[in-house]
Amino acid sequence: MTIKVLVVDDSALIREVLARMLTRDGDITVVGTATDPIEAREKIKQLNPDVVTLDIEMPNMNGLDFLEKLMRLRPMPVVMVSTLTKKGASETLLALELGAVDFVAKPSAEFAGGLDAFGAGLRDKIRDAARTDVRGAAVRIEAPKVAVKTAAAPEGALIAIGASTGGVEAIRTVLTNMPADCPPIVIAQHMPAGFTGRFAARLDELCALKVTEAEDRQPLERGHAYVARGDYHLRVERSSGQLKARLSQDELASGHRPSVDVLFESVAKAVGSMAVGAILTGMGRDGARGLKLMRDAGAYTVGQSQASALVYGMPRVAFEEGAVVEQAPVELIAGKLANALVRLRSAA
Known part of the structure; x- marks a missing residue:
């Protein structure tokens, strides 16, 4: 079964690179792209993708704000495409807390291993994301915090x-x-x-x-x-x-x-x-x-x-x-x- 992906990024170059990398093996189809969360919202309604790739820094609405709304109103697998910076790392971790399944570091000219390695990793993460139970996770109620004591644990444990x-x-x-x-x-x-x-x-x-x-x-x-x-x-x-x-x-x-x-x-x-x-x-x-x-x-x-x-x-x-x-x-x-x-x- 083909995995349908919507690519959301304000960079035309990144959209093109991601689309090319995703479709290489034939089991993933990029059904559409969007330049910002406003357009992405409409494309999700029209195209019903299995997975969304999402940038964080975008015009009209921050990717994190969009992710929070998406996971609350229409939970679905999201893979973040993140910049490899301290700020990018912090925002990525927040995205994972908000419900994103996984992330990839945005490719650059000096990307370790080259674009082929990036593409293979991206495709694997999309396949993994398509199999996740995001809707089930969204409705799970976290159990109350349990008082745990380990003072009795022996030295050397x-x-x-x-x-x-x-x-x-x-x-x-x-x-x-x-x-x-x-x-x-x-x-x-x-x-x-x-x-x-x-x-x-x-x-x-x-x-x-x-x-x-x-x-x-x-x-x-x-x-x-x-x-x-x-x-x-x-x-x-x-x-x-x-x-x-x-x-x-x-x-x-x-x-x-x-x-x-x-x-x-x-x-x-x-x-x-x-x-x-x-x-x-x-x-x-x-x-x-x-x-x-x-x-x-x-x-x-x-x-x-x-x-x-x-x-x-x-x-x-x-x-x-x-x-x-x-x-x-x-x-x-x-x-x-x-x-x-x-x-x-x-x-x-």
Whole structure:
């Protein structure tokens, strides 16, 4: 079945580039373009696209204002086309909070990997977006905030979280339910360089925890969460009796860098049964193998349930391969992790 896309951007060049890239494989059709949200509103009514690509800076109405209205009145999959700047990263994260499925960094003359790599990534994100249950997500009622206590967690414990499409909001939900005294948390979210710093800063604003981008050889401390840097693998190692972050740019794993598999595999090796792990929303299978290694090493593992996941891909594969002890709605995952940590203390 062909995926119908509406491209919304005030730049004629960008509209042309996106249309050319999207239609290359034949399974995606650009049914129309719009130069601003006013025109886009009419085109959506006329053309009923499956997915919309949306710029942020446009005349007549800001893309974020349009997105907010669209998700409230006619929820549909939206992929943001963002500028790779600090301001662009902040606006992109806000767009994801408002309901956008995913984003791509707007191509430029010095785009890493060239336009072919950009086009392949864009097409994959459009395909993923077309499969998402945006309408279901829009009507879900977020559960009340749960009081979670992890003060009983033993020293040496660690929490590992992995996610992809939809993960920005899922990770926020988990972390805002975690108390300031929890064991260190390491996070691999599929996100390019230039965006992970702002993602960590946004989480830091919202959470009781201290959230930062991970730095190489950084000791992992209680009450802190560490986000893998875009274009870097994050691993955990034990050195001089202390858990530390290690960053590297070795080859892609499971198609990604950062890779959830790489992080989880290192946690299984360095932390073993003292770890707990969660795999959240995302397309593909990254994380399933690593989470299975964690479970085999004695760690408690949980996967986001299908009903609460924007994209039930990574959690589904992990479940099917026996990598998760149980599945749970995203708003209950913090409590599940905390309870497992308390059981670790009791066992010790």
